[in-house]
Amino acid sequence: MYLRGVKMAMEEDVKQALVKQFNLPEETIRIPRPRRIFMEISPEKLKEVLDFAVKELQFTILLTITGLDESDRFGIIYHLAQKSGSILNIKINISRDNPILKTITPDFSNADIYERELADLFGIKVEGLPPGNRYPLPDNWPENQYPLRKDWKQEKPEVSEKSGGDQNA
């Protein structure tokens, strides 16, 4: 395996360090393949875990933030990467009825656009997000329409017979 970089922390070491630091049960951290670590924590602990991952484990790069609609709750995955190639995927679950998330922009300035994506497509309220343009939906997008939620279905446009057809026909 071709691995290099500062302060090498192998996947198992990362796992043990996280387990020790936060008193987590072993099974919440999975290592499905080399360089991939998946873990699940409660939302309150997110900031601590992120700080620990950045400062102690060198997971300094935020790749992206993924939102998931798991019918009864929303899952948010923060994908962090080390310079040496390992990815730590930290998942938190938040309630679907009142989806509120704290911004991580103070620690990761590039999180801005990923959090806006969550806000637009899942309707998750991100607290503390600096003012700015919405992304990616258009400004005249109707309110309370969040396309990546599972119960959102795109309606077939209602087109009257006259208007829809091929005008060149």
Added chain:
Amino acid sequence: MRKPDIFKVPIGPQHPALKEPESFSVSLSGEKILGVDIRIGYNHRGIEKACEERTYVQDVYLIERICGICSHTHATCFVQAVEEIAGLEVPKRGLYLRTLIAELERIHSHLLWLGVAGHEIGFDTLLMYTWRDREIVMDVLADLTGGRVNYGMNTIGGVRHNITPEQAQKVLTAMDKLEEQTKYYIELALGEATLAARLSGVGVLSHEDCVKLGAVGPTARASNVDRDTRRDDPYAAYGDVSFSVITDDHNDVFGRTVVRVKELMESYSIIRQLLKNLPEGPIAVKAPRKIPIGEAVSRYEAPRGEDVHYVKANGTEKPERVKVRAPTLANVQAVKKMLENRYLADLPIIIAAIDPCFSCTDRMINIREVASKNSRIMEWETLRQKGIEHYRKQGIDFSKVKITQSF
């Protein structure tokens, strides 16, 4: 003293400097840029949502169409994630061919960029030369896969087209030709005075800012950030080939140009190694229609930077969630920093220097106003009525003209 007048110039959504719709609203004092307001999202097509409603095989082709230039990038990144979830072992030859197309794509993308960069600074000769040479690699790609930009090479479990020794020979000949040309471009990039005058010191992104803003690809490597997914997290056949990661410490557009032209040379070497050591055997394994429950994160070093896909499977033939993080989304946030205190004349090249691909960046939603309550679709008749009124104001009356519709 009078306060200087501030212009607000709309660069985009439609503007000759931009090849895709996105908006940079620039506040200018004279020629100097005071601030810029970036609005992206004009290219949203609902691909992530659409992926959830299609089968895995259909998704491969849909995802390939996220971007016109890095089509192989997205397709590979996606199939890698799915293969990981399904536990498929792709045959060696399949991996090698995947890598081969990936590098050919990098060549065609970098040559394209070089031309666009030349055009943005008014150096059209560079555009014409690089795009002429780009045809060589496009022809090779068409010969290998049948497509010039959408290759349809990937399938879950391997690749779809095999390669004959004659084709391999053709690729090698093309590489020799391109290498010779690229040497000339390197000389040109490092030597031509007006080119250096327009590129040096423009769009500076310091190493610290670059790390902080999470820039990727050549943009980051030109700020001396030693990151390359091909080496750090080897996928496909990159573990078997040797190449060096090009970095540069100019931190500006000039550095980004140098990184890209030197990366071209690395790509030629990688392709030669791949073809020399191409293993025999099958090119694909059969993939199940239903992918078991699981999730995977896949990374890929696109020509523009690191591409990240997250796929979650729920045991059916359709994915539960597909998330795409295109390289431009990571880089576009650095543009604001690069534009600080620069001149309007530098704006096109600074934006172009991250090699933006807004189709990649904006994926998700299909915009149909009809879906909303305040529906405002203009019917054919209304449009015609509007046209007639417009011309009547100018003294021309079209209302007598009858159009017979035949549907």
Added chain:
Amino acid sequence: MIHSLFLLLIFPGFIFLSIFGTYAEFVDRKLYARLQNRMGPPWFQPLADFIKLLAKEDVVPECAVPGIFRIMPIFALAATTTAFCYVPVWSTHSLYPFSGDVIVVLYLLTIPTITFFLGGWYSTSLFARIGSVRGITQLFAYEVPLFMSILAAALLANTWSLTDITLFYSRHPSYTFFNIIGFAVSILALIGKLEKTPFDIPEAETEIVAGSFTEYSGRLFAFFRLTIDIEMVVGAALLSAVFLPFGLTLGPIVGFILFIIKVLFIVGLLALIRTIVARLRIDQMINFCWKFMAPLALLQIIINLILKGVL
């Protein structure tokens, strides 16, 4: 009277200039294309473009000042065509020579830039306004070196009349070689005047769309384009009269053919420069003009002053 009208309107006046101007544009475009490995347009392309534009609708923006917006293209065309009356073509004589006409020609050749400025400014488009300000800024940079280098040649000839300058140099062809610096400077200044790469800053497509011409369309735009074509011919004719006065005594036919060749040579030179350089930024352009071109033009004046004393 009829003879004068023929001279002014048909040959070598407006009609000839328009045709030769479009042909010069073709040579420029074709050369540019061939140097870039492209096929380039057929010979009638610029003419076809012109005719097509004439047939298109004129759109005047609502916010624009219509009077100025409409009159400027015609003004520009008239100025450049008039300038040609004082430039010697096939002999050492121009059509209507008088003492001091070199100043008038330089003045008339400045007018198109001013009209681009006014037309662009009063069209009120943001891009046009930025473009026109750039154009005017650029004018201050290249105009002085151009004036100085042409006046340096006039100084040596000891006259303010273009006809006499040409006469002087065709009598003493070897003196032309002393003006080589002035020739180089005025070629560069001509690029600025014609707004071609590397000095096409006022109409930099990728930055400000089409600069002053952003809002122009149809006939008005066609006239502006024709102006630039004619300006190219008149500018090249001026330079060839002052700096390349060879073979003007060989009779009208040879002189005329040589005139065509000289103009096309200068047009070709412009195309070549255009091919090998990138567009400069406005600050770089101003720096270049004042740091290199103006001192070189001054040097030319000093050389000619010394020569006058020596010879």
